[in-house]
Amino acid sequence: MAERLTISLDGMGGDNAPDSVVEGAAIARERNPALRFLLYGDEARLKPLVAAQSHLADCVEIRHTDKVVANTDKPSVALRSGKQSSMRLAIDAVQSGEADSAVSAGNTGALMAMAMFGLRTIAGVERPAICSFFPTERGETCMLDLGANVACDAENLVQFAVMGEAFARTAMGIEKPTVGLLNVGVEDLKGKDEVKLAAAALRESTLPIEFKGFVEGDDIACGTVDVVVTDGFTGNIALKTAEGTSRLVSAFLREAFQSSLMAKVGYLFARRAMHKLRLRVDPRRYNGAVLLGLNGIVVKSHGGTDSLGFANAIGVAADMATHGFLAKMRHDFEQLRPAETGR
Amino acid sequence: MAERLTISLDGMGGDNAPDSVVEGAAIARERNPALRFLLYGDEARLKPLVAAQSHLADCVEIRHTDKVVANTDKPSVALRSGKQSSMRLAIDAVQSGEADSAVSAGNTGALMAMAMFGLRTIAGVERPAICSFFPTERGETCMLDLGANVACDAENLVQFAVMGEAFARTAMGIEKPTVGLLNVGVEDLKGKDEVKLAAAALRESTLPIEFKGFVEGDDIACGTVDVVVTDGFTGNIALKTAEGTSRLVSAFLREAFQSSLMAKVGYLFARRAMHKLRLRVDPRRYNGAVLLGLNGIVVKSHGGTDSLGFANAIGVAADMATHGFLAKMRHDFEQLRPAETGR
Numbered sequence: 001m002a003e004r005l006t007i008s009l010d011g012m013g014g015d016n017a018p019d020s021v022v023e024g025a026a027i028a029r030e031r032n033p034a035l036r037f038l039l040y041g042d043e044a045r046l047k048p049l050v051a052a053q054s055h056l057a058d059c060v061e062i063r064h065t066d067k068v069v070a071n072t073d074k075p076s077v078a079l080r081s082g083k084q085s086s087m088r089l090a091i092d093a094v095q096s097g098e099a100d101s102a103v104s105a106g107n108t109g110a111l112m113a114m115a116m117f118g119l120r121t122i123a124g125v126e127r128p129a130i131c132s133f134f135p136t137e138r139g140e141t142c143m144l145d146l147g148a149n150v151a152c153d154a155e156n157l158v159q160f161a162v163m164g165e166a167f168a169r170t171a172m173g174i175e176k177p178t179v180g181l182l183n184v185g186v187e188d189l190k191g192k193d194e195v196k197l198a199a200a201a202l203r204e205s206t207l208p209i210e211f212k213g214f215v216e217g218d219d220i221a222c223g224t225v226d227v228v229v230t231d232g233f234t235g236n237i238a239l240k241t242a243e244g245t246s247r248l249v250s251a252f253l254r255e256a257f258q259s260s261l262m263a264k265v266g267y268l269f270a271r272r273a274m275h276k277l278r279l280r281v282d283p284r285r286y287n288g289a290v291l292l293g294l295n296g297i298v299v300k301s302h303g304g305t306d307s308l309g310f311a312n313a314i315g316v317a318a319d320m321a322t323h324g325f326l327a328k329m330r331h332d333f334e335q336l337r338p339a340e341t342g343r
Numbered sequence: 344m345a346e347r348l349t350i351s352l353d354g355m356g357g358d359n360a361p362d363s364v365v366e367g368a369a370i371a372r373e374r375n376p377a378l379r380f381l382l383y384g385d386e387a388r389l390k391p392l393v394a395a396q397s398h399l400a401d402c403v404e405i406r407h408t409d410k411v412v413a414n415t416d417k418p419s420v421a422l423r424s425g426k427q428s429s430m431r432l433a434i435d436a437v438q439s440g441e442a443d444s445a446v447s448a449g450n451t452g453a454l455m456a457m458a459m460f461g462l463r464t465i466a467g468v469e470r471p472a473i474c475s476f477f478p479t480e481r482g483e484t485c486m487l488d489l490g491a492n493v494a495c496d497a498e499n500l501v502q503f504a505v506m507g508e509a510f511a512r513t514a515m516g517i518e519k520p521t522v523g524l525l526n527v528g529v530e531d532l533k534g535k536d537e538v539k540l541a542a543a544a545l546r547e548s549t550l551p552i553e554f555k556g557f558v559e560g561d562d563i564a565c566g567t568v569d570v571v572v573t574d575g576f577t578g579n580i581a582l583k584t585a586e587g588t589s590r591l592v593s594a595f596l597r598e599a600f601q602s603s604l605m606a607k608v609g610y611l612f613a614r615r616a617m618h619k620l621r622l623r624v625d626p627r628r629y630n631g632a633v634l635l636g637l638n639g640i641v642v643k644s645h646g647g648t649d650s651l652g653f654a655n656a657i658g659v660a661a662d663m664a665t666h667g668f669l670a671k672m673r674h675d676f677e678q679l680r681p682a683e684t685g686r
Contacts, residue, residue, distance in 0.1 A: 135591070135595075136591065137591060137594055147527050150527060150533075150534055150535050151535060182580060184490050184493060184575070184576055184579040184580065190493075191493060191576070192493050192494060192576055216579075216580070216583050217579065217580040217581065217582065217583025217584035217585075217586070217587060218583040218584065218586050218587030218590070219587070220584055220587055220588075221584070221587035221588045221590065221591035222587060222591075230580075232527070233527055233534070233535055233577065234576065234577055234580055236527040236559075236560065237525060237527065237559070237560040237573075237577055237580070237581055238560065238580055238581065238584045239560065240559050240560025240561040241560035241561065241563055241564070241581045241584045241585050241588070242560075242584050242585070242587075242588045243560070243561050244560060244561030244562070244563055244564035244565060244585075245563075245564045245584070245585045245588040245589055245592075246588055246591075246592055247561070247564065248478070248479065248480060248564035248565075248589075249588075249589055249592040249593070249624060250592070251480055252478075252620055252623055252624065253596065253620060256613070256616040256617060256619060256620040257613060257616065259616045259619065260615065260616055262612050262613065262615065262616070263612065263613045263615070263616035265612045265613075266609040266610065266611070266612030266613025266614075266616070267609065267613065268609070269605050269606065269608045269609030269612060270599070270600060270605065270606045270608075270609025270610065270613065271609075272603065272605065272606070273599040273600065273602045273603055273605070273606035273609070274599060276599060276602065277595055277596060277599040280595055281592060281595065
C-alpha cells in the first residue's frame with residue numbers, strides 16, 4: 001500500500017463549494033485510501049458535509065476560517081488581505097510541509113499570486129506556468145502555459161518545456177515524453193522569434209528531452225507529442241477553442257439524433273456507446289490544471305466543476321506527489337543551469 | 344439574373360490540380376450561371392478536362408503557361424521567378440480588371456506575396472490578412488488573421504476589424520456584423536498590450552462597427568460575434584486547433600458506433616442524420632480563405648481539397664465580387680483615416 005498522502009483543500013473555492021469539495025474528497029478517498037485531507041473553510045458548513053460522507057471518516061481535519069477569496073478579487077488584493085483565507089491557508093500547508101499538495105477551485109489569478117508568494121519558484125525557473133492535459137487520438141497530451149503568462153520569451157518557453165516534460169514523466173506516467181513547440185508551421189523558418197530561439201536552445205540542450213521541434217494547432221488533438229509548449233496567450237486560446245469546438249460538435253450530434261424518427265431510434269440502440277463517448281470527452285475527466293515551477297504542488301480545479309471533477313483534480317495532485325514530481329523537476333533544472341551557462 | 348462574373352483560376356495549384364480545379368469550376372458554374380473563367384495552366388492537360396465538363400461549355404478560356412509555383416518555393420523566389428506562373432497570371436488578370444476575382448489552391452506564402460506585389464494594399468491598410476469562416480452554434484463566424492502576420496500591433500488589429508466587418512457584411516450577407524477581439528479573458532485588464540490598445544481604439548472609433556469587446560477561444564464555436572479579430576499566430580493556431588478537435592470528436596464518434604453490435608444497429612438507423620452531421624462540419628464546406636486588404640479579390644483554397652471544396656472557394660470569390668466588397672472596404676477606410684488622424 002502507498003504511504004499516506006496529505007492534500008490540503010480550499011473548502012470554499014469554486015461555484016459549487018463547499019459541497020463539491022467535500023463530495024469530491026470523498027470520491028477521491030474512495031479511489032485512493034492513502035489520502036487524508038486538511039480542509040480549510042467555514043467549519044459550521046463543512047462539518048455536516050464531512051459527517052455525511054462515510055469515506056471521509058477519520059481522514060479529514062477541518063481547519064476553520066471565515067475568510068474567503070472572492071472570484072472578483074484582484075490577485076494583488078487577495079494577496080494583501082487574504083492571509084487568513086481558505087485558499088491561502090491551503091497553500092501555507094504545502095509550504096510548511098504539512099500537506100503534500102493543495103487543491104483549489106477558486107479565483108485563478110489569486111491562487112497563482114498566493115502560490116508564487118508562498119512557495120516561490122524553484123531555482124532556475126523564472127516564471128511558473130499552468131499546465132493541463134487533454135484527450136487525443138493517441139491517448140493524452142499536456143499543454144502549458146495555459147494563461148499564467150500572456151507574453152513569454154524564449155527562455156520562458158525552454159523552462160516550460162522542462163517543466164512539462166517532468167509533469168508528463170511523473171504525473172502522466174510517460175517514460176520518455178516527447179515535447180513540441182506550438183507554431184504556425186513545422187518548417188524552421190516559420191513563426192515568432194521567441195519560438196524559433198526556444199527551438200534552437202532545445203535542440204542544442206544537453207538535457208535528455210525528446211524534443212520534436214514545431215507542432216501545429218491540429219497536433220494537439222492528434223497527440224503528435226506528449227507535451228505541447230506555448231505562451232500563456234496562445235495556450236489559453238487554444239485550450240478554450242478546443243473546448244468550444246468539442247461542445248459544438250456534441251451539440252450538432254444531439255441535434256442530428258433529434259432530426260428524424262429514424263435517428264431517434266438509432267440513438268436508442270447506440271445510447272450506451274454515446275454515453276461512453278460523452279465520458280471520453282467529458283471536461284471533468286481532464287479537470288485539474290497544475291501550477292508548475294513552484295516549490296510545492298498546487299492544482300487548480302475548474303471553478304464550475306462538480307464533485308467528480310474536483311475528485312479528479314485531487315487525483316492529479318496525489319499523482320504528482322506520489323511520483324516525485326518536485327524532485328524530478330529540481331534535478332532537471334540543476335542540469336539545465338550549467339548547460340545554459342556553458343552555451 | 345446577375346451580371347457576368349469573371350473568375351481567374353490558378354489551374355495548377357493544389358494537391359489535386361488540375362482535375363479538382365476544372366471539376367470545381369464546373370460545380371460552381373452549375374450553381375451560378377453568371378460565372379465565366381479564365382483558366383491558367385498547361386493547356387494540354389486542361390483542355391481535355393474542360394471538354395469533359397458539359398457545364399463548362401463556352402464559359403472557360405484556357406490561357407496556357409507551363410510555369411508552376413511549387414509548394415516548396417519560398418515566397419521571395421516565387422515572386423522573382425514566377426512571373427509567368429499560373430498563380431501569378433491569375434492574379435494579374437484581377438489587377439488588369441479582366442477578372443473580378445482570383446482563386447488558387449497553391450502555395451499560400453507565394454500567393455500572398457504575389458497578391459501583395461500585384462494588387463497592393465488599399466489606402467489605409469498596412470498589411471493584408473487571411474480571413475475564413477466557420478460553423479458555429481448560431482450560424483457562421485469569420486476570423487482573421489489566420490496566418491499572414493505572425494506579429495501584429497494594435498493598428499493592424501483595428502484594420503483587421505474593419506476588413507473583417509466589410510467581409511461579413513458583403514460576402515456573408517450579415518447586415519450589422521458584430522466584432523470581437525480574441526483575448527484570454529473578457530475583462531478590460533486582461534491580455535496583451537496590443538489587444539488592449541486595439542480595443543480602446545475600436546471603442547472610441549467613429550466607424551459604424553458593432554464592437555463587442557473581448558471574446559475568448561470558446562466564443563469562436565459559440566458564434567458570440569460575427570467577426571473574430573486576432574493576430575496571425577494566434578488565429579492560425581486557433582483555426583488548426585478547432586479543425587483538429589473536430590476531427591478528434593468525429594473519430595471518437597466513429598469508434599463509438601463500432602464499439603458494439605447495438606451501436607452498429609443504431610448507426611444503421613441514424614445513418615442519414617449522421618451524414619448530415621458530417622456535411623455540417625465538413626471542412627470543404629468552409630473552404631476558401633480570403634486575402635483581405637488588397638485592391639482586388641484573391642481567394643486561397645485549401646491545397647488538399649477536392650472539386651467540391653474548390654467550387655466553394657470559387658463561390659466565396661463570386662460572392663465578394665457580387666456584393667461590392669472592395670467598394671465597401673475602400674469606403675470604410677476612407678472614413679477610418681480622418682477619424683484616426685483626429686484622435
